[in-house]
Amino acid sequence: MIRTGGWRRGAVVAAVAAGTLLLAACGGSSSGGGAPAKATGPYGFKTEAQSSSAPITVWVDSTRLAAAQAFQKANPAVKIKIVSYDGNANGSNTFKTKMSLFDKAGSGWPDVVFTTDNNSASWGSADGTGSLAPLDAGLVPQATLDGFAKGAMDVCTINDAVYCLRNDLAQNVLWYNKKLMDEFGYTVPTTWEEYETLADKVATEHPGYIVGTAGDAWAPEVYMWAAECPANNVTGATSITVDTSDPNCVKAAKLLDKTIANKTMSTLSLFGPEFVKKQGDKVLLLPGPSWYGGAVFQGTIKTPKGEIAVAPALHWADQNPPSTGNVGGGTWWICSHSKNLKAARDFAVWVTTDDAYQVDLAPGFPADTAAATKWLAKQQSSGYWANDISAPIIAAAGQVWPGWGSAAFSQEAIWAKVVQAGMAQGDTVESLLPAWQKEIENQAQVNGYKVS
Amino acid sequence: MPTAPRSRPRAGSWAPRNGHLFVLPYVVLLMFFGAVPVLYSVYLAFTDGDGRFAGLSNFTETFSDFRFVPAVTHVAAFVLIWLIALTVFVVLLALVIHRVVSRRSRTALRFAYFVPGALAGASSVMLWLFLLDPSVSPVSTLLHQLGYDKFTDVIAPGHLPSIFALVAFWTGAGGWILVLYGALNTISSEVIEAAKVDGAGPIRTAVSIELPMIRKWIVYMLILSFAAGTQLFVEPQLVSQASFGIVPNDYSVNQLAYQYAFTQSNFNGSAALSVGLLLVSVVCASVFVARGRLFETD
Numbered sequence: 001m002i003r004t005g006g007w008r009r010g011a012v013v014a015a016v017a018a019g020t021l022l023l024a025a026c027g028g029s030s031s032g033g034g035a036p037a038k039a040t041g042p043y044g045f046k047t048e049a050q051s052s053s054a055p056i057t058v059w060v061d062s063t064r065l066a067a068a069q070a071f072q073k074a075n076p077a078v079k080i081k082i083v084s085y086d087g088n089a090n091g092s093n094t095f096k097t098k099m100s101l102f103d104k105a106g107s108g109w110p111d112v113v114f115t116t117d118n119n120s121a122s123w124g125s126a127d128g129t130g131s132l133a134p135l136d137a138g139l140v141p142q143a144t145l146d147g148f149a150k151g152a153m154d155v156c157t158i159n160d161a162v163y164c165l166r167n168d169l170a171q172n173v174l175w176y177n178k179k180l181m182d183e184f185g186y187t188v189p190t191t192w193e194e195y196e197t198l199a200d201k202v203a204t205e206h207p208g209y210i211v212g213t214a215g216d217a218w219a220p221e222v223y224m225w226a227a228e229c230p231a232n233n234v235t236g237a238t239s240i241t242v243d244t245s246d247p248n249c250v251k252a253a254k255l256l257d258k259t260i261a262n263k264t265m266s267t268l269s270l271f272g273p274e275f276v277k278k279q280g281d282k283v284l285l286l287p288g289p290s291w292y293g294g295a296v297f298q299g300t301i302k303t304p305k306g307e308i309a310v311a312p313a314l315h316w317a318d319q320n321p322p323s324t325g326n327v328g329g330g331t332w333w334i335c336s337h338s339k340n341l342k343a344a345r346d347f348a349v350w351v352t353t354d355d356a357y358q359v360d361l362a363p364g365f366p367a368d369t370a371a372a373t374k375w376l377a378k379q380q381s382s383g384y385w386a387n388d389i390s391a392p393i394i395a396a397a398g399q400v401w402p403g404w405g406s407a408a409f410s411q412e413a414i415w416a417k418v419v420q421a422g423m424a425q426g427d428t429v430e431s432l433l434p435a436w437q438k439e440i441e442n443q444a445q446v447n448g449y450k451v452s
Numbered sequence: 453m454p455t456a457p458r459s460r461p462r463a464g465s466w467a468p469r470n471g472h473l474f475v476l477p478y479v480v481l482l483m484f485f486g487a488v489p490v491l492y493s494v495y496l497a498f499t500d501g502d503g504r505f506a507g508l509s510n511f512t513e514t515f516s517d518f519r520f521v522p523a524v525t526h527v528a529a530f531v532l533i534w535l536i537a538l539t540v541f542v543v544l545l546a547l548v549i550h551r552v553v554s555r556r557s558r559t560a561l562r563f564a565y566f567v568p569g570a571l572a573g574a575s576s577v578m579l580w581l582f583l584l585d586p587s588v589s590p591v592s593t594l595l596h597q598l599g600y601d602k603f604t605d606v607i608a609p610g611h612l613p614s615i616f617a618l619v620a621f622w623t624g625a626g627g628w629i630l631v632l633y634g635a636l637n638t639i640s641s642e643v644i645e646a647a648k649v650d651g652a653g654p655i656r657t658a659v660s661i662e663l664p665m666i667r668k669w670i671v672y673m674l675i676l677s678f679a680a681g682t683q684l685f686v687e688p689q690l691v692s693q694a695s696f697g698i699v700p701n702d703y704s705v706n707q708l709a710y711q712y713a714f715t716q717s718n719f720n721g722s723a724a725l726s727v728g729l730l731l732v733s734v735v736c737a738s739v740f741v742a743r744g745r746l747f748e749t750d
Contacts, residue, residue: 096715
């Protein structure tokens with residue numbers, strides 16, 4: 001799914017690049033980006049003339065198409081235009097790309113947008129282009145905002161203003177194959193130290209089986225984030241501190257190196273064709289986000305019913321309280337230039353909280369607490385899971401370490417470019433930490449961040 | 453430019469003719485999609501985000517970017533490999549096809565050369581990505597024998613310029629072979645026969661007669677290919693996507709310009725990079741035109 005999508009997107013990107021030249025040519029007068037929203041109007045920002053009958057345009061990825069359609073079915077009176085796009089998957093940056101074009105052109109903005117990345121607040125807030133609407137200054141009722149899980153809105157928040165509604169949480173837990181673990185006579189590890197010991201045992205007793213993967217660009221969000229590695233500590237709208245030589249980063253890197261060396265850590269991409277073919281039926285443990293359950297086990301590798309279970313997120317023995325990471329989790333954004341903010345708001349609130357979508361249709365763990373409880377009950381009743389998955393997933397939702405921020409540039413792209421490329425050449429992760437540091441600093445600087 | 457032969461005496465200075473009508477649509481399109489964007493880029497390159505004159509600051513900023521030198525190196529390596537391959541093999545293949553006596557095999561060869569060119573840029577890159585990925589490639593045995601077990605082994609940084617040159621050659625060479633073949637056909641048979649009478653063999657004929665007479669077409673091919681090559685974008689962009697980012701999305705200069713415009717919202721920096729590319733292309737083209745005496749008439 002990811003791979004072919006990637007190519008298609010590449011072509012689209014090329015087309016957009018070509019189109020840009022034309023747009024740039026015809027744009028004529030340039031406004032130089034949307035003016036920063038001032039604290040005016042009923043919603044805390046400057047609004048366009050409102051019309052309650054104006055149609056709203058919503059951008060969704062293919063998975064969230066169902067959300068928009070469900071809304072339309074439940075609210076036939078609201079005129080909505082659904083536009084399907086790549087949802088910003090794999091760091092494609094489509095959302096930002098298109099928005100900067102609309103800012104430049106001074107028109108064309110959508111009303112509501114779904115994205116799977118977590119950094120839109122950093123560029124679209126009032127400190128950035130100002131084209132995204134703050135939601136907590138009157139647009140969305142505080143009671144609705146309070147209904148979301150603790151920390152769910154961290155990725156939406158910049159300078160204490162909330163700019164998006166979280167669609168689903170992507171907290172990391174420990175997925176494991178209960179059938180295989182029982183067969184091998186292993187106990188499920190609770191700390192990364194135990195995990196490392198178990199990996200050694202697997203390497204000698206059951207070579208070929210894997211305890212995790214580090215072949216995707218979000219590997220740092222599983223291993224480094226959980227280790228509280230301060231590689232991405234966004235301290236302000238344009239300031240970040242980076243220290244990949246911190247002992248926390250080094251211990252996570254050593255863990256990766258050791259498990260990669262004894263071949264219990266896969267370096268293949270979870271969504272590439274090689275992984276399914278070579279290791280799809282060899283997954284013993286898999287630390288990763290809550291959406292792995294649907295996307296990986298039921299989706300790409302198709303593990304049979306009754307084998308997969310969830311354990312509490314792994315943590316390092318010295319951590320108190322225990323920390324885990326987070327990989328993605330979608331968000332809904334409202335554009336401040338919308339001509340029908342009420343309808344846009346109703347749409348965003350409905351798709352993030354209403355049972356008709358979040359419980360009945362949504363593939364990921366809902367960020368809205370009430371919906372999440374019902375969603376888990378429904379998952380459990382499907383009979384796919386080998387244990388009760390609710391407790392570990394709910395517990396992990398509150399354990400995501402807040403020290404890993406969302407900057408305007410993609411940490412995943414940096415990891416892929418420097419660390420994964422180096423790993424492909426046979427370098428150890430530990431030896432690549434300085435290069436990782438350098439690239440983050442460089443990227444931060446060209447994106448206007450002050451690095452300390 | 454008036455292209456009709458000036459057979460009639462010039463009455464006054466300038467009068468519209470049929471020829472002007474024919475070129476008019478082209479001129480209009482050229483203005484809108486060629487000249488105006490270029491001028492707008494130049495304007496952007498010398499101004500800042502608020503439209504104030506910025507001098508050379510956009511240029512100094514982008515040229516000192518930590519990604520700039522690697523990108524230029526990548527593109528230079530690619531263009532060098534590609535232009536050499538293009539000149540050597542296209543000329544060689546054109547000469548070969550010209551020598552083939554049988555009419556039917558000549559047609560078949562011409563068709564075979566031209567087929568890859570029918571695939572648009574992006575789709576031909578995808579085809580090559582399949583070929584080069586050991587897990588799905590039809591020639592995976594060959595890749596394994598060369599020591600490449602994973603896609604990431606094949607697309608190691610050192611291999612990329614050659615891979616891109618290979619893809620570009622495969623898609624683009626066919627058309628040029630036909631152009632040079634056409635050029636070879638314009639050489640009068642009397643000249644070739646005279647050479648034969650003087651005792652020139654096939655190699656001597658090629659080097660001393662045919663090559664000098666199709667020099668202009670070769671130069672023309674180099675100019676257009678150089679301009680296209682420095683704008684390398686689709687190939688690395690797709691490989692970047694397919695490799696999940698291991699090949700960075702700022703591999704080439706054009707990609708870097710794209711990054712400036714769309715991930716940093718710095719259209720001025722992007723324009724500065726594009727204007728830089730344009731300058732390099734124009735300078736190189738001028739050198740080629742002058743040295744290749746492209747506009748001289750016999």
